[in-house]
Amino acid sequence: MITVAGISPSLDITYRVDDFQLGEIHRPTDVLRCAGGKSLNMARAARRIGAEVHLVGIFGGGTGAWLVEALKADGISVDAVDVPTETRTCVSIASASSGVMTEVYENAPTFDEATWSALVGELGRDLANRPGWLSISGSAPSGLPDTALADLVRLGADAGVKVAVDTHSAALPAAVAAHPALVKVNRSEAATLLGVPADGDLVAMAQQVHADSGALVVLTDGADGAVATDGTTTVRATLEQVRGSYPVGSGDSFLGGLVTELDRGADLSVALTTAMAFGTANALEPGPALFDSERVHELSAAVRITEA
Template sequence: MILAIAPSPSLDVTYVVEELVEGGHVRPLEVHRVAGGKAINAARAARALGAEVRVVAPLGGTSGAFIAEELAHAGIALHAVPTGPTRTCVSVFARVDGTMTEIYEQAPPIADAWAGMLTAIGAELATAGPVHVLLSGSVPPTGAPDPLGDVARLVAQAGARWAVDTHGEALRRAMELAPEIVKVNKAEAAEALGADGDARALALALHERTRGVAIVTDGPAGVVAVDGEHAIRALLPGVRGGFPVGSGDTMLGTLVASLDAGEPLEGALAVATAAATANALVPGAAVYREDDLRRLRALVELSPA
């Protein structure tokens, strides 16, 4: 079972237009709305792979109600904690040149909801049995001095395993808390480590800091995973999509779901790489077609990093 902690949920809207002209007027050709924010995206991707998934999230307003409805429709159990209106994030894809423009609201503070979040997380962990905890996205102001430490203590008390995908100060703090998995992109890893290097060097450095599985993505150059025994590169050459929003979240969700199902790291990394690419082929974050996933999984190249 996977418990996704979503401190910064959002209603994600993707507009597909023919051409986006600055200062102009345009009507979208397609509109896609999904429950979003990185952790919820990852949860949806994991559920699509067949995992049992539960979400703890602060939600409010009409956007929060939409997210709750969407998660229920996807078969994802939700423990919602009341807060102010949930944000909206907009992506605009222009067909004429294949560009994506993203307009993301800042995640609002959740100081009014943090105590309730911790209570909900503790309750879910107490009843779930063996579980992977997934914490993804930015951590907005909570009013607590050490919110990640709060979560880490609950995870440790429950004997659960946890995976993290965040950035900046939250990532630096997470590295001190021994997560089982850290999944970040190359720029996020370099910033947190205060070091340059390729994806392999950064993954090795992350592993040395956390002693867990360190995964660093590098766009078309693939992804590197390092654990105590292996350094593996996964690459899917020659396949690009126009809708990359949510691909990193899809990778995390499907990776954790595969590991939760008993897959070895190599197999989980291959599935996650295929799913992340499949996400980029269709509009909507952490949305992919099963046929694309099966087709692309056969094309993933694994090699020692």
């Protein structure tokens, strides 16, 4: 089972246009709307290969109500903490001529301690009956202390579940210090966490984050793949000659595939293979975590796992 903390949801809208030009009027050739934000993308990706996924999230207004129904339509059960503030909207504009994606993302709204306490309480009640994993991804809503996500890590550990963390900025050091079972971040986020140059040795970064946290550590490196270590085994995953034009949600899809396989008892190489296939499949299709599940099988066969 996978439980997801929906801490910063959004309505994600992707417009596809022939040729995006600043200052011009555009008529999209296609429009995609879906429940978005890192945690919701991760939940949908995991569900696409049959994971049992439950999400506890903060939703507001008509937009929030639409997101809840969209998640349920995707087969994800939801416990919603209602707030008066309208859930944000994030827009991506994909230009066919250039292959460039332009993104306009609203900041997550500010929530008070009472709202956060309601989320934590609901999450704690659900985890009492849901073994497996708790996934925490994205940034905490503004107005909360930097330790807010670390508190969720400890909440999961106290409930006896494994916790996966994918966050950044000031929330990341505290979350890592709370000793989650899995830390999945990208090269830049790992470098910031460790205070080292972003162009440094990714294997050394992964091993240092493991030494600091005791967690399984997976560091993604964009089109160059990923490195993972559990302290005993360190491997690198690559998928050559496959590039996509829609990167939004690829890291979230990667996490969805990774946690789903770990929840099923797969070893590190199998989990990393599926994660790579998920992230790449996402980049080939517009809209976060709306990839073709059949394409995942083809891509998995092309993933290369080597000792690092």
